[in-house]
Amino acid sequence: xxxxxxxxxxxxxxxxxxxxxxxxxxxxxxxxxxxxxxxxxxxxxxxxxxxxxxxxxxxxxxxxxxxxxxxxxxxxxxxxxx
Numbered sequence: 001x002x003x004x005x006x007x008x009x010x011x012x013x014x015x016x017x018x019x020x021x022x023x024x025x026x027x028x029x030x031x032x033x034x035x036x037x038x039x040x041x042x043x044x045x046x047x048x049x050x051x052x053x054x055x056x057x058x059x060x061x062x063x064x065x066x067x068x069x070x071x072x073x074x075x076x077x078x079x080x081x082x
């Protein structure tokens with residue numbers, strides 16, 4: 001999709017993450033929450049702190065998917081806090 005904007009075949013592209021390239025301008029349209037989903041009997045079901053997720057394993061999208069980029073950025077951000 002981005003290459004069609006860069007080659008001027010399209011005027012606009014919607015993306016799930018920012019695109020940092022020369023000649024490309026972007027703006028945030030909406031910020032949406034992400035949720036941790038666990039079974040009701042899971043020990044995290046009664047927790048509410050991000051730090052509690054530090055040692056957990058996740059099932060996530062493959063690299064290249066927009067939500068994977070967002071997830072990786074979020075993990076990096078929280079890793080810097082603790």
